[in-house]
Amino acid sequence: MxxxxxxxxxxxxxxxxxxxxxxxxxxxxxxxxxxxxxxxxxxxxxxxxxxxxxxxxxxxxxxxxxxxxxxxxxxxxxxxxxxxxxxxxxxxxxxxxxxxxxxxxxxxxxxxxxxxxxxxxxxxxxxxxxxxxxxxxxxxxxxxxxxxxxxxxxxxxxxxxxxxxxxxxxxxxxxxxxxxxxxxxxxxAPQGNYNPVGDDRVDWAGAVVLAVAIAAATVAVLRLRSSPTDAVIALSVAVAASVGFVSIERRTHTTLLRVERSARRQLIAACLVAGLMNACVLGTLFVLTQLLQSVHHLSPLATGLVLLPALLPLPLLGTVSARMTARFGTWPTSAIGITMSAIGFVVIASTTDSLDRPVVTAGFVVWGIGLGILTPAIVTAAIEATPTTPGAASGASNTARQIGAALGVATFAVATGSSGAPGFVQRVSWALVTAAAAFAIAAATVTARRIWSNRGRAGAAHPAMTPTMLNALVYDLLASR
Missing domain, CATH: 1.20.1250.20 (MFS general substrate transporter like domains)
Structure with missing residues (x-):
């Protein structure tokens, strides 16, 4: 510099x-x-x-x-x-x-x-x-x-x-x-054709209604076990807010997402996979930190060191994932990452009661490598859906991941319950197995359908990564971590 x-x-x-x-x-x-x-x-x-x-x-x-x-x-x-x-x-x-x-x-x-x-x-x-x-x-x-x-x-x-x-x-x-x-x-000073005002008005109504929908859906999950009535009320609010959000976005000229109709199917597919990824990953980290400290009595520092193999591959495998994406396509590469992560979930689930260190470390490594391959590939799939508006694709993908994170943590919390309650370890195991099954279904769907895009085929040409697309990709990869 x-x-x-x-x-x-x-x-x-x-x-x-x-x-x-x-x-x-x-x-x-x-x-x-x-x-x-x-x-x-x-x-x-x-x-x-x-x-x-x-x-x-x-x-x-x-x-x-x-x-x-x-x-x-x-x-x-x-x-x-x-x-x-x-x-x-x-x-x-x-x-x-x-x-x-x-x-x-x-x-x-x-x-x-x-x-x-x-x-x-x-x-x-x-x-x-x-x-x-x-x-x-x-x-x-x-x-x-x-x-x-x-x-x-x-x-x-x-x-x-x-x-x-x-x-x-x-x-x-x-x-x-x-x-x-x-x-x-x-x-x-503004660079090039940058216009700080232009038509970039803020869709406040859409943002507020979206926040209400996400918050209500999260509350509905969290209250499902303790107060079913409150959960039903919150779910009704979430559905009404979601309908309102769609209605607002259709009528306003300043939509939060500006995506061409032809790109919506691939972008929706990428967002669904990204949301599922964060739901399972952050939900798993939420329960594992409690399992390691409250059940197996590891110190906070020891817990961080045990989790390190799962997170270390994420910033290290970007180049590897990019090369795989260029060779095989975004969706086949995503399927490989999803499959590896599913295997990691199963291995970790098998060690929740005994905490066999070599086995759990191996599970975290496989899981982390899968996520390190999947994350750049699925973000690239979103950006490829709308190469002329990478910011919109990045925003959609990252928002989907945050929504998945909120719902995933809430779901895992309700499914496993208190760490001091009987059967907590077994419920954590079943939650991990369920996450593995969800990843396996996603991998099978991605592989079978090739996810609605000719760009997913091996050897297909990929658009050049312009500085604008690079900025959107990097931001989307890191903003939610």
Whole structure:
């Protein structure tokens, strides 16, 4: 970055550092959940609410957040997001009850959604040409990718040494330093044909109704066992909001998703697989952190180290997945990744009661390799569906993954129940086997149908990855981690 001014270098470092912290916060909190549950007397659905309170606003606001930044300036939006995230972290750290912690996590999710699109936009605005832009995106991607495997280990260390509140307090000085650097920077001049206002109006009605639909569906799952009546009411609200969202998107000229009719089938298919992936993966991580600490009595740090083989392949296999996609096509490559992940689920399920370290490590490695192959391939499938509007495809894919994450954590929490209840280990095993079955069905469907696209055939030509498509791909790969 020698050709970038010293101030610009500090902005790049600040943006990457803040982005790393936001992504780190997801997996850090997962490792801290057993300690949080013990301190705040929360189990099962209560712990799932801590995770989903972050995921629901993130899913609902990612799509309009980019348009907001385009209208008012990404630097201003990133600063608002940083302030909100820092304040919410303080609220979480000071929480003396579950309700306050859930509120803090909700504000964190809103702030993260507002901030994340702007971090990438500010980086690309800092570049003087496409070559430098690609380099900056590469740095940003590497930093974000490192947060995935680092999260459980850093989180485990923090929780073990200073308690669960430390995973929130650690955000504050980093956010403060990042905010100071960005506040001192000057807004970048528009590059090329970039228009900060244009037609990028925000579909607030669609965003609000989408948030209601996601939140109500999540509540319906969480309340299914404890209060069926509340679950039915929440489900009715979710259905009504979903119908309202479709109606709003059909009538408005500022839709959250602008996708051509001819591309919808492949994009829907990619989003369904992406949503299923996050539902099973994050749901599994949610119950495994409780299994390892509450049942097998591992320390938080030991738990992070056990989970490391599952997460380490994710940032390392991007190039391998890209080569496989170029050779075999997006959907066959996705099928390979799904199948490997399904095998990993089964192996892990076989060790839940005994925790045979070599076997469970092998299961995590196979699972992680499958996810490392699947994630770039399925994101590429979404972007290939609409190569002229990669931002819309990226937004759709990432939103689907966040919705899947929220529903997956809620479903796994309800299916397995409290970690202290009899039969918890067996229910975790069955949940993992069910996830493996869902992945196997998805793999079979992908293989049999070749998923509605001629681009999925081996040897088929793939569109060139332009800088715009690269930005969308990297953002979609990393924003939800």
């Amino acid at each position: 020698a050709e970038i001014s010293r101030l610009r270098q500090s902005v790049v470092v600040a943006l990457c550092g803040g982005y790393f912290l936001v992504l780190l916060d997801v997996t850090v909190v997962n490792v801290a959940l057993p300690s949080i549950g013990h301190a705040l007397s929360a189990q099962g659905a209560g712990l799932a609410s801590i995770v989903d309170a972050y995921t629901v606003p993130l899913a609902a606001l990612l799509l309009p957040a980019g348009a907001i930044g385009d209208r008012v300036g990404h630097r201003r939006v990133v600063l608002v997001g940083l302030i909100g995230f820092g304040a919410a972290s303080v609220l979480c750290a000071l929480a003396s009850g579950l309700s306050v912690l859930i509120l803090g996590r909700f504000v964190q999710g809103m702030a993260a959604a507002v901030m994340l699109p702007g971090t990438l936009a500010m980086l690309t605005e800092s570049a003087v040409d496409d070559r430098q832009r690609t380099r900056l995106v590469g740095v940003w991607a590497a930093v974000g990718g490192a947060a995935v495997p680092a999260g459980p280990v850093i989180g485990g260390f923090l929780v073990q040494e200073w308690g669960w509140v430390s995973v929130f307090w650690v955000n504050v000085p980093v956010i403060a330093a990042t905010g100071v650097v960005i506040a001192r920077s000057k807004p970048a």
